[in-house]
Amino acid sequence: MKPEPLLFAEDLVIRFGGLAALDGVGLRVDRGEVVAVIGPNGSGKTTLFNVVTGLYRPHRGRVVLKGQDVTGLPAHLVARRGVARTFQISRLFLDLSVLDNVLLGCLGRHRPRWLEPLVRPHSSDRRLREAAERAVVLLEEVSPELTVRCYRPARELTLAERRRLELCRALASDPDLLLLDEPSAGMDVRETQALMDEVRALRERRPDLGIALIEHDMTVVRGLADRVVALNYGRKIAEGTFEEVAGSPEVREAYLGA
Amino acid sequence: MSVPAPVRVLTVQAAAAAWAVAFLLVESWAVLGLLVAAGAGFSIWAARWTAGRDGRAFGAVEECAGWAAGGLAVLVVLLPFALRASPYWLFVFVLAGIHALMAVGLNVQVGSTEMVNLGFAGFAAIGAYTSAVLSRDAGFDPWVGLLAGALAACAAGLVVGLPAARTRGYYYSLVTIAFGIVAYLALVNLPAVGGPSGLGRIPPLSVLGVSLRSPLSVAGFALPGQAPSFYLVAVLLAAAVWAARRMHRSEAGLVWNALREDEVATRSLGLDVTQAKLWAMGFGTFLGGLAGALYAHTVGFIAPDNFTFLHSVMLVSMVILGGTDNVAGVVLGAVVLTVIPEKFRAFQDYRLLLYGAVLLAMLHGRPQGLLPKGVRRYASVPQPPEAPRAEKAVEAGTVAVR
Numbered sequence: 185m186k187p188e189p190l191l192f193a194e195d196l197v198i199r200f201g202g203l204a205a206l207d208g209v210g211l212r213v214d215r216g217e218v219v220a221v222i223g224p225n226g227s228g229k230t231t232l233f234n235v236v237t238g239l240y241r242p243h244r245g246r247v248v249l250k251g252q253d254v255t256g257l258p259a260h261l262v263a264r265r266g267v268a269r270t271f272q273i274s275r276l277f278l279d280l281s282v283l284d285n286v287l288l289g290c291l292g293r294h295r296p297r298w299l300e301p302l303v304r305p306h307s308s309d310r311r312l313r314e315a316a317e318r319a320v321v322l323l324e325e326v327s328p329e330l331t332v333r334c335y336r337p338a339r340e341l342t343l344a345e346r347r348r349l350e351l352c353r354a355l356a357s358d359p360d361l362l363l364l365d366e367p368s369a370g371m372d373v374r375e376t377q378a379l380m381d382e383v384r385a386l387r388e389r390r391p392d393l394g395i396a397l398i399e400h401d402m403t404v405v406r407g408l409a410d411r412v413v414a415l416n417y418g419r420k421i422a423e424g425t426f427e428e429v430a431g432s433p434e435v436r437e438a439y440l441g442a
Numbered sequence: 443m444s445v446p447a448p449v450r451v452l453t454v455q456a457a458a459a460a461w462a463v464a465f466l467l468v469e470s471w472a473v474l475g476l477l478v479a480a481g482a483g484f485s486i487w488a489a490r491w492t493a494g495r496d497g498r499a500f501g502a503v504e505e506c507a508g509w510a511a512g513g514l515a516v517l518v519v520l521l522p523f524a525l526r527a528s529p530y531w532l533f534v535f536v537l538a539g540i541h542a543l544m545a546v547g548l549n550v551q552v553g554s555t556e557m558v559n560l561g562f563a564g565f566a567a568i569g570a571y572t573s574a575v576l577s578r579d580a581g582f583d584p585w586v587g588l589l590a591g592a593l594a595a596c597a598a599g600l601v602v603g604l605p606a607a608r609t610r611g612y613y614y615s616l617v618t619i620a621f622g623i624v625a626y627l628a629l630v631n632l633p634a635v636g637g638p639s640g641l642g643r644i645p646p647l648s649v650l651g652v653s654l655r656s657p658l659s660v661a662g663f664a665l666p667g668q669a670p671s672f673y674l675v676a677v678l679l680a681a682a683v684w685a686a687r688r689m690h691r692s693e694a695g696l697v698w699n700a701l702r703e704d705e706v707a708t709r710s711l712g713l714d715v716t717q718a719k720l721w722a723m724g725f726g727t728f729l730g731g732l733a734g735a736l737y738a739h740t741v742g743f744i745a746p747d748n749f750t751f752l753h754s755v756m757l758v759s760m761v762i763l764g765g766t767d768n769v770a771g772v773v774l775g776a777v778v779l780t781v782i783p784e785k786f787r788a789f790q791d792y793r794l795l796l797y798g799a800v801l802l803a804m805l806h807g808r809p810q811g812l813l814p815k816g817v818r819r820y821a822s823v824p825q826p827p828e829a830p831r832a833e834k835a836v837e838a839g840t841v842a843v844r
Contacts, residue, residue, distance in 0.1 A: 237710060263712035275710075277703035280696075281817045288700050291693050292712030298721045301692035302685055308692050315693070316820040332826045335817050357712060 188251050190215050190394040191361050196235055196245035205231040206242070207418035213361060213394040218387070220409035221398045222429070224438055227415040229398045230272060233363050236396075237269055238262035250360065263292055268359035270350045272366045272398075276338040283334040285349055286319040287312075289356025319356060325389075326352040326382070344375040351382070364397040368404050380407050402430075414438070447492075447502045448509040454488045455513045463524045466531050466785065518676050522658075522669040529666035534784045535777075536668055536740060539675035540733045542776035545760045546682050546769060547729025552758060553766035553815070554690065554698035555722045557606075558615045561622025562730055562757050567749035568625065569595040569731025570738040571635055574644045577739070584647045588735045595731020596724050603723030607716045610705065622754050629746040640745025647674065647739045655742070671740045678736065679773070682729055686769045689725065691818070698722055699767070752794065759797045762804055765811025774812055 194210040206228045213219050221229050234240045236247055238259040246255040254262050268289075277285050300308040323331045327348050333340070338349060347367060354362060367383075368376045386393065399405050405412060405426060412429040414422040422432040429435055445453075461481050468474050494501015503510050525532045544566055551557040573591035577584040606617045630638050646655040654670040689695050697718050700708040709715050738744045756779065764775020779800070783793050804811065819825075 239706065239709070259706075259709040260712050260714050263710055269710055271707070275704045275707035277700050277707070279703055280699055283820070283823060284696060284699075284818055288696060288708075288713070289711055291697065296693050296697055296713070296718075298694050298717075301688040301694055305688060308688075312691075312693055312696075313820060313822040317822045320823045334823065335819065335825060337817065353711070 187214065189213065189248075190217075190250060191236065191396070192248040193232075193236055194245055196232065196242045196247070198231060198235055198240055198242045204418050206235065206245075208245070209415065209418065209420050210245075211236065211396065211413060213396050215360070215392045215394050216387070218383070218395045218397065218408050218410050220405045220412045220426075221396060221415065222400070222402075222405060222412060222435075223415035223421075227438070228418040229415055230365055231418075232415070233269060233365055233396075233398065236262075237267055237363065260292075263357065264294075266357075266360035267363065268354035268357050268361070269363035270347070270354050270365055270367060272369065274343075274346045274350045276341075276346055276350055276353070278339040279337055281335050282330055282338055282341070282349060283316065283319055283323065285338050285353050286323050286356050287315055289353040290315045290319050290322075292357045322356055323352055326355070343370050344378075347371070347379070348382070355386075359393070361394045361396070364395065364399075366398050366400065368399065368401045376401060376404060380404060383408055448506045450492050451503050451506055451510050452513045454492055455510065455517060457484065457488070459517045459521075459524075463521075466525070466781070467528060515680075519673075522665050522672055523660075523663055526663060526665050526669075529668050531784075532666055532668040532672055534781055536671050536675055537737075538777045538780035539672070539679050540737050540740070541757070541760060541780050542773045543675070543679050543682055543733035543736070544730050544757055545764070545772045545776040546679070546686050547726040547733070548757050549761050549767065549769065549772045550686065550689070550698065550722050550726040552761045553768070553772065554695060554702065555719065556702040556766075557610070557719065557722060558758065559618045559726070560615050560751070560754050560758060561618035561620070561625070562726075563749040563751070563753035564618075564622040564625030565595040565599055565727040565730040566734030566737070566753075567629060567744075567746070568598050569734030570744050570749070571629065571641070571734075572731070573735035574641050574738045574744055575635060577645050578641065578643065584645050584739050588647065588732065588739065591735030591738075592728050592732035595734065596728040599723040599727025599730075600720055603720050607719040607723070619751065619754075622751055626746050626750055629749070636745070638746060640743060640748075641738075642743045644738050644742045644744065646742065655740075675736065675740075678732070682732075683769055683773065686729075690767070690769065694721065696818070756797055759801050761811075763800055763811060765813040765815060767815040768811065768813045771811050771813030771815075778812075 189212050191211065191213040193212070196206045196209045197204065198206045209228065209232055211219070211221070211232060221232065223229050231240065235242050238254065238257050238261065241256045246253055248254070249262070249265055249267065252265070254265060277288065297308070320331065320334060323334060330345065330349055330352070338346065341349060351364070351367070368379055371379065383395070387395075397408070409426060412424065412426050413420060414429050414432070414435045416434070416438040421434040421438060422429045461477070461484065465474070465477055465481070468477060489499035492500050492502040494505055521535065522532055525535075544562065548559060548562050551559045569591035572594040573584070573587035576582040576590055577587040582590070602617070602621050606614055609617055629635060635641060646653045648654060654674055655667050656670070657667045658665040658669045697708070697713050700711070700713065701715060701718050705715055734749070737748070760775040760779045761772050762775070763779060764773065765771025779797070783790070783796060
C-alpha cells in the first residue's frame with residue numbers, strides 16, 4: 185500500500201467569468217518528492233497554487249492535506265497546517281528588514297497573542313527574542329550574505345537575493361509542503377545554478393519536505409523534478425518523468441503549436 | 443572639549459523648552475521673527491552637538507533615551523509653572539495632549555497597517571458623548587464614564603471594522619469617511635444629546651473629591667485651573683505611548699507592519715489578516731474614545747462641531763507630519779499642529795490651508811515624517827560584522843535588477 189500522500193488534490197475546477205482557469209486538474213505530492221508543474225502562460229499553473237493554498241476557493245473538487253480536507257479553508261489556516269509558498273513576482277515586506285521578513289515567517293505557525301505585550305511584557309519579549317534567534321539561524325543556513333545584511337530593508341536586495349529571502353521566509357514556518365512559483369524567473373545562468381544547488385541542499389536537510397514548483401526553465405525541471413505535470417488550458421495533458429512528459433505529443437503541441 | 447552625551451541631550455532639551463515658552467509668550471511680531479531665526483540657528487547647532495556615534499543628527503537623543511525621557515518628564519512637570527500667568531496656553535497644551543492621545547491611537551491604523559482612517563473624529567465623538575451622558579444624566583462617576591466611553595468607541599471600531607476589514611486602501615478610507623459623517627449627522631439630529639447645540643455642564647473628573655478643574659497651589663505657586671487636567675492628560679498620554687510602543691515592539695506590531703507591506707503574503711504565512719485589522723481598529727479606537735471622553739470632562743461642553751471630518755483630517759495630518767509608525771513622532775506632530783495654529787491665530791481663516799499645505803509638503807519632501815520609523819533591532823541578534831564578502835556581491839556576472 186502506498187503511503188498517504190502529503191498533498192492530494194483532485195478534480196479542481198475554478199472559473200473566472202466564463203473562463204475555466206482550472207478544468208478538472210489534480211495534483212499529488214508525496215513527502216520528500218519534488219513535483220514540477222509546467223505549461224504555457226495562462227495554462228492555470230499559478231491558479232492551481234492559489235487554489236491549493238486557499239487564496240482561491242474552487243468551484244468543484246477537493247484539496248486534501250495530510251489526510252485532512254482543507255478545501256475552501258482560508259489561506260492563513262491552510263498555511264498553519266504546513267503549506268508555505270513563494271510568489272512569481274516576489275512579495276517580500278520591502279520596508280521591513282531582512283531579519284523581520286524571516287521572523288514573520290517564524291510567527292505564522294501559531295496564533296499571535298495580541299494582548300500579551302501589554303499584560304505580560306516579559307514573556308512577550310522573550311518569545312520575540314527567541315524567534316529572532318531562530319530566524320537568524322535559518323538565514324545563516326540559506327544565505328550568509330543575507331545574514332550580514334539582516335538589519336537592512338529588503339528593498340535594497342537584488343532580484344536573486346529577494347528570491348532567496350522569500351524562500352527563507354517560506355521555510356521559516358517549517359512547512360511540510362513548499363510551493364515555489366517560478367523560482368528561477370529573471371535569473372541568469374549562474375544564479376539559476378545556485379538556486380538548484382540550494383533546493384538540492386534543502387532536500388538533504390529536510391528529506392520529508394514535499395516540494396511543488398512551477399518552472400519554465402527546462403534545465404531546472406530536468407535537474408530537480410522527480411515527476412512532472414504538464415497543464416494546458418486548465419487541464420492536465422501529461423504526467424510522468426521528465427523524459428516521458430517531454431516526449432508527449434500533446435506537450436509538444438501545447439508549447440510549439442505544431 | 444568632551445561633554446558627556448546625557449548632559450548634552452539634557453542641555454539641548456532645556457534650551458528648547460525655554461525657547462518654546464518664550465515663543466508662545468512673546469507677542470510682538472518683530473521679536474517673534476528674531477526668536478524663530480535664533481531657534482533655527484540653535485537647532486542646526488544642536489543637531490550637530492548631539493550627533494550620534496554614527497554621526498546622525500540628534501542621534502545622541504536616541505542613544506541615551508532613558509535620560510531624554512527623564513528630562514522630558516521633568517520639563518512636562520515644570521511647564522504649568524512656566525505658563526502659570528497664561529492659562530490660555532496651558533489649555534492649548536491640554537488640547538495638544540488630547541490630540542496626541544488620539545493620534546497615537548490613529549497611528550496604529552494609519553502608520554502601522556496603512557489603513558487610513560478618515561473618520562477617527564467619529565470614534566472620539568462616541569467616547570465623548572457616552573462619557574458625558576453617563577456622568578451628566580445617568581449619575582455615574584466621570585471616571586466610570588471615561589472608561590465606558592473608551593470601551594464604547596472600541597466596540598464601535600470593531601463593528602465598523604468587521605465589514606471594513608474586507609476593504610483596503612481608498613475603499614477603507616471611504617468606509618471610514620462615511621462612518622465619520624454618519625456619526626456627525628446622527629449627533630446633530632439626536633435631540634436627546636442636545637442636537638446641534640451639544641451637551642453642556644459635563645461634570646469634571648475629580649481625585650479624592652477635588653475637581654480637576656480647580657486651581658492648584660504647589661509650593662507657594664498658584665497654578666491655574668488647567669494645571670490638574672494638564673497633568674492628568676500627560677499621565678494618560680505617557681501610558682498610551684508606553685502601550686503603543688510595547689505593541690510596536692512585539693509580534694503584534696510586526697504583523698501589523700506585514701499587513702501594511704503585503705496582505706496576500708501575510709495571509710500565506712499563516713497570519714490572520716482580519717484578526718490583525720480588528721485589533722488595529724480596536725486598539726486605536728479605544729484610545730480615540732478615551733481622548734474624546736477626556737476632552738468632554740476637561741472642557742465641560744461638547745457639540746457635534748467638535749468632531750467633524752475636518753478634525754479627522756487634522757488627526758491624519760498629525761500622524762503624517764510627525765512620522766507614520768513612530769509613536770514619539772506622532773506625539774510631536776500632534777503638539778506642533780495644535781500649538782502652531784493657535785500661535786498664528788491671526789491667520790485662522792487659513793488654518794485648513796495650513797493642514798493641506800503641511801500634508802502636501804510632507805508627502806513630497808519628507809514622506810517618512812519629522813521622526814521616521816526605524817528598523818527593529820533585537821538584543822539577541824547583534825549587528826553582524828560587515829564581511830569582506832561585500833566585494834564578492836558585485837562580481838562580474840551578477841546582475842542587480844530592481
